Amino acid sequence: MVGWFSKLIVATTVRMPKWFVRWVSRRYVAGDSLVDAVAVMKRLSSEGACFTVDVLGEEISSMDEAAFFLEEYIRVMHAIKEHGFDANISIKPTAFGLLIDPEKGMDNIRKMVSMAAEENMFVRLDMEDHRVTTSTIEVVVALHSEGLTNVGTVLQGRLFRTLSDIDSLETSLGPAADYRICKGIYLEPEDISFTGYRDIVDATNAAIDRMFAAGAYVGVASHDLPVINHTLSALEAHGMGPGVDDPRPNAGDHRHHKGPGYEFQLLLGVRGPMRRRLLAEGHRTRVYIPYGEKWYEYSIRRLQENPTIGSHVAKAFLMPWTNRP
Ligand code: FAD
Numbered sequence: 001m002v003g004w005f006s007k008l009i010v011a012t013t014v015r016m017p018k019w020f021v022r023w024v025s026r027r028y029v030a031g032d033s034l035v036d037a038v039a040v041m042k043r044l045s046s047e048g049a050c051f052t053v054d055v056l057g058e059e060i061s062s063m064d065e066a067a068f069f070l071e072e073y074i075r076v077m078h079a080i081k082e083h084g085f086d087a088n089i090s091i092k093p094t095a096f097g098l099l100i101d102p103e104k105g106m107d108n109i110r111k112m113v114s115m116a117a118e119e120n121m122f123v124r125l126d127m128e129d130h131r132v133t134t135s136t137i138e139v140v141v142a143l144h145s146e147g148l149t150n151v152g153t154v155l156q157g158r159l160f161r162t163l164s165d166i167d168s169l170e171t172s173l174g175p176a177a178d179y180r181i182c183k184g185i186y187l188e189p190e191d192i193s194f195t196g197y198r199d200i201v202d203a204t205n206a207a208i209d210r211m212f213a214a215g216a217y218v219g220v221a222s223h224d225l226p227v228i229n230h231t232l233s234a235l236e237a238h239g240m241g242p243g244v245d246d247p248r249p250n251a252g253d254h255r256h257h258k259g260p261g262y263e264f265q266l267l268l269g270v271r272g273p274m275r276r277r278l279l280a281e282g283h284r285t286r287v288y289i290p291y292g293e294k295w296y297e298y299s300i301r302r303l304q305e306n307p308t309i310g311s312h313v314a315k316a317f318l319m320p321w322t323n324r325p
Contacts (some may be wrong), residue, residue, distance in 0.1 A: 024297075027316065028268055028270070029056070030289050030291040031270070031294075037053055038079055040289060040291075041085050044085070049286070049287045050086035052087065052088050052089060052124055053291070054090045054091075055296075056291065056292030060100065066108050067097065069091070072292075073089055074115065077089065077115065080119075088116075092126050093109060093126075093136050093139060094112065095298070096126055110143060114148060115149045116151075119170075122152070125153040126154055127240070129187070133156075137244075152180070154182060157181060157205075157207050158193045159191060159192060166216075167273075175215030175216055175253075176254075208234060209234055212234050212248070212262075215248050218261065219264075221264075224278060231262070242281060242283055242284075243260075245260055263283070263284040263286050266288065
């Protein structure tokens with residue numbers, strides 16, 4: 001039943017009435033405006049969560065559009081400060097122009113990261129599809145070499161290259177490397193990525209192990225029990241955990257309002273009970289808060305890029321008890 005319904009969702013994506021997409025996205029998107037994102041963070045702050053805020057939008061077609069993102073993220077930083085939220089920001093490098101004009105895109109990202117540094121705020125560069133994997137990593141390395149260490153990127157377990165990326169980042173950044181590790185939402189070509197569920201989980205877990213061993217900060221972004229449980233075992237093996245100073249001899253100095261060498265990260269609206277359980281056990285858990293007027297395009301693109309989201313939506317619709325916010 002879930003399989004049939006999810007196929008229907010994906011097949012009819014572009015013809016879906018906007019109200020239906022809005023109804024689905026309401027759960028995963030804080031709203032159209034910063035005011036909506038602030039309201040969601042206020043509510044979840046009372047549960048002890050921390051946040052990373054994403055202004056919806058990605059690949060732009062002219063550099064003028066990048067200016068919008070810069071301005072909006074400045075507003076986000078002010079709001080975070082004003083309300084005293086435990087939050088950082090997540091930006092999409094292509095929304096800052098990395099694909100259409102790499103030099104100007106880099107300048108925009110540098111501006112953003114240095115403004116954040118003044119507020120002692122961390123900036124996560126979300127990882128987009130394989131066209132920008134190398135350039136996104138290069139941006140992080142370049143910024144660190146300029147003394148801007150409040151920035152880190154995301155690596156995707158499904159990509160074959162990920163373990164070697166961790167090794168080369170260990171060489172260039174040492175334990176200052178600060179990762180989000182996830183499976184990767186983009187369905188990448190078979191010659192560069194794992195495509196089966198088990199292979200992706202195993203590769204993601206191997207990346208988590210490599211990151212912990214390198215002394216890096218590890219933000220594990222997954223709702224999947226085999227990944228969460230693997231992380232919990234890895235923490236135990238390293239003597240890490242809630243309330244314990246990171247005991248790894250090679251641990252980096254990870255400030256910027258972070259946990260003791262690691263944190264869990266979840267998407268807004270997904271697996272709330274699991275997030276609250278991790279919180280209750282004392283783990284730092286960060287909720288990814290997307291908001292913005294581009295909620296429609298964002299939702300449709302996500303569904304088209306990765307049909308498994310259709311099955312998550314179907315499951316959330318037909319079996320809401322499996323995925324309470
Ligand atoms: P799955 O096996 O896909 O999910 C496990 C269970 O979680 C599902 O059975 C379902 O119950 C629930 N679930 C998962 N996703 C959803 C959903 N969307 N809706 C409803 N239920 C769901 N990918 C990138 O490529 N680049 C990034 O920068 C990036 N940043 C991320 C940041 C965060 C905080 C998170 C949590 C994910 C991010 N992702 C990113 C997406 C990630 O790569 C996966 O595609 C996504 O998390 C689904 O994988 P999973 O490990 O949660 O496991």
